[in-house]
Amino acid sequence: MPKETFFKIAEDKRERLLREAACLFAERGYNQADVAQLASRAGVAKGSIYNYFESKEDLYLYVCRDGMQRSREAIYGDMDPEWDIYRQIEHIFRQGARFIQGHPEYLILYANISSAGMKRFSEQMSLEVEKYTADHLKRLIRRDMQRGLVRDDVDVNFAAFMVNSLYIIFITSLVSSHFKIRLQEYLEIDGDFTDATLEPLIQGTTDMINNLLKPV
Amino acid sequence: MPKETFFKIAEDKRERLLREAACLFAERGYNQADVAQLASRAGVAKGSIYNYFESKEDLYLYVCRDGMQRSREAIYGDMDPEWDIYRQIEHIFRQGARFIQGHPEYLILYANISSAGMKRFSEQMSLEVEKYTADHLKRLIRRDMQRGLVRDDVDVNFAAFMVNSLYIIFITSLVSSHFKIRLQEYLEIDGDFTDATLEPLIQGTTDMINNLLKPV
DNA sequence: TGACTATGACTGTCCGGTCAGTCAATTGCC
């Protein structure tokens, strides 16, 4: 948590700091991110950052949590809870892709809590990151199973796990340097992503989910 | 590449160094791994390491490539190329799980080339890491499509991508601190992995692959 | 003896965190 001072400064300064911090942590990783460099990028003094946060670690945790909320807002914000699971999932894939193409830094932050030397952080954050989506997916599957939209012989937990796994692979392939190269190698595409490569990817992945869930 | 000296020293020393390096890089990540600490763990002097390798970076790349070969040998070594794709995939899942439970460090090394600040490395290594499996899977799918074991309307590249994606999620869930927590949250299991949790995971995942590939 | 390997103290650099002092804005007093 930031110190109170952080909430008293001008909003645009606060925003700038959070934005630059997210980008820097995403570019260089927690350990390699330099507080002095962040200060200069955000246009504040290094000392100021320590007026706002207890430590680099505090700053990092706050930036991650803030990014998580922004991602959730962007993806779930305009979703009607009454939509059936298939429409919701497609919405999540499309909004997720759109949001993360504009703000890849937030996905990279997410990916990074699972990298080496981050055990300390993953123990603190993994649960709170995953719980929201896990609960949402399980609830949705159960609800639509009762409505007859989902096969009644699927294992709810495993199905939720699979849906989310496919989403992670999908979204990570759009952003991470390694997974982009991997996707290009598998799909034999060169250069950057266009809608023409994104669309079949969404289609193919949601088809797999439909196969898993839809009654025969 | 190591200097020649590295291949002239006693084999057990060479092995010990590679083993400890893999573990240390996996535990702490490239940047946080300390060469002096590696030296003391491996029972050699820090200077010696610089007699064997040009730099920490050289050492790291060699350790990764060496780990990749060991993993491949463990997984593909005793596989009969004449087996059908379903048997091969099951073999890969089981051998992969077995090997990586004994040597989680190699999977963590793999996972790490996709983390922040590792772009430099992923540009060098991602292709050579992924190409082997990608080619193998595509070849296999094409072959068994001709043999009538795989639906002839699947997109070979996308199917190979999906099979490998499911494998990555599966194997990563057994090892990475974050993905272990995530798996436990989804499947609502506590404590460590037993065969009782591993088996349905393999079963569920290979079922999805069968759904994707098997003729109706 | 000579060719090669082993060693660990040393060096220069980098970076998280500190702190003594500055300055602008706000408050309180006449």
Added chain:
DNA sequence: GGCAATTGACTGACCGGACAGTCATAGTCA
């Protein structure tokens, strides 16, 4: 309104620890 006092945000030089890489010397073996 004008002035002084107070507050608290801002600053960057500085400190100490960590760590990659070096090198002069010691050890080893043929």
